Amino acid sequence: QSAGVADRHAALEFSASDNSFILQDFNSPHGTFVNSCQVQNAAVRVRPGDILSFGTAGASFQLLVDGAAQVGLGMPGEGARERCPGKGAQGKVSRE
Numbered sequence: 001q002s003a004g005v006a007d008r009h010a011a012l013e014f015s016a017s018d019n020s021f022i023l024q025d026f027n028s029p030h031g032t033f034v035n036s037c038q039v040q041n042a043a044v045r046v047r048p049g050d051i052l053s054f055g056t057a058g059a060s061f062q063l064l065v066d067g068a069a070q071v072g073l074g075m076p077g078e079g080a081r082e083r084c085p086g087k088g089a090q091g092k093v094s095r096e
Contacts, residue, residue, distance in 0.1 A: 009054050010039075012046070012063075021046045021063065030055040 009028045014021055025032035027041035033053040034046055046052065046063055053060040 012052070023052065028055070030058075 008026050010026055010032045011024045012021060013024070022043050023032065023034060023039060023046045024043040025039045025041055031054075032039045033051075034044060035051050036053075048063055048065045050063045051060050052063060
């Protein structure tokens with residue numbers, strides 16, 4: 001465990017239904033970040049190459065996927081690396 005990272009901070013899951021990765025923040029007090037943009041108590045799609053960070057002093061990780069050509073890249077948020085996921089509707093995943 002790192003300083004500023006909660007025991008149940010966030011989860012990264014693969015969604016087979018739309019062939020994408022979903023990062024869910026569990027309302028962590030020190031933040032979950034995708035490409036330096038904060039995700040707060042939300043689920044966002046992430047894609048290979050995105051940088052995931054947990055907490056203010058936690059480590060950063062780059063999402064790498066073997067066979068990334070098979071991962072669906074035509075999802076909402078494509079081409080939006082400069083914009084923060086979760087701002088507006090782009091890149092957000094609806095809760096069901």
